[in-house]
Amino acid sequence: MKITSIEQFKTAVPHIPEIQKSRPTDYTERPITMLKVHTDEGICGLGEGGRGEALEDIDQKWVGVDPMGINLTTTSGTMAMALYDIVGKALGVPAYKLMGTKHWDKVPVGYWSPPLEPHEFAAAAENGARQGFKTHKLKARPWNIVETVELMTKAAGPDYGIIVDPNFTFDDLATSLRIAEKLEKYNIQAFEDPFRYLPGFQQYRDFRRHSRIP
Incomplete structure (x- = not known):
């Protein structure tokens, strides 16, 4: 398996009014970067970056790399999320099984x-x-x-x-x-x-x- 291309998307969702009052330009000046990593086997992985994160030269570093041959514990950030997604899909297991024991069935949102x-x-x-x-x-x-x-x-x-x-x-x-x-x-x-x-x-x-x- 090889990574063939990486798409980047900038996501800028307006805040609700009470947050907009405090951070009027936050969502436009610091959008969230999303990655969609494609492979030659048709498996895609998704990764979500931090607010305002810049992902430069990512194609040069990762296109042509085999996700199955990477020690995932040495990766981090947005690309790591996408790689775990790809490897989990390739092995037919949830991504958490690549990390250890599942601790939550649901994640509470506040x-x-x-x-x-x-x-x-x-x-x-x-x-x-x-x-x-x-x-x-x-x-x-x-x-x-x-x-x-x-x-x-x-x-x-x-x-x-x-x-x-x-x-x-x-x-x-x-x-x-x-x-x-x-x-x-x-x-x-x-x-x-x-x-x-x-x-x-x-x-x-x-x-x-x-x-x-x-």
Whole structure:
């Protein structure tokens, strides 16, 4: 089997209004690149790139290569996804079997919001719950996260899960623990990156040890 050609597609899907407000040109300036990799045996593989990812000279590197002769563990990114797709199809197995054990039958999908005002987060949560979402990840800020979560819970109900992603803006362990204590009565499913990792992960272990929020 040989790779014969590679098609690239730029995908620019407009954001919903609340995200568009925060990122008005994001989807046009940083489109997502999709690959369709063709082989001489008629098997095609699909790969999805990161937002704004540039895939230059990819034909020169990969056309003529045998996907079945590659150590897939040494590949990465968009092309790796397409190669796993091709090899899995050629062997008649799902791509995950080339990696190991299957861990999920379904992948949960959550609602997502950029930084907003508390009342805007609440409206977004109400909209997310109405559409059937069970979890909502939000870009949180320390000065209004408690009010935000309170209003979101009132709008979407106590079972509506919230993932708090401060992008390191909770500054340090002590601040993160104080905020976490105020939020523990709500359905907080995770804190993502409350403060920076450096100089090590010990403080993240300390956070987990002293908070019920994962």
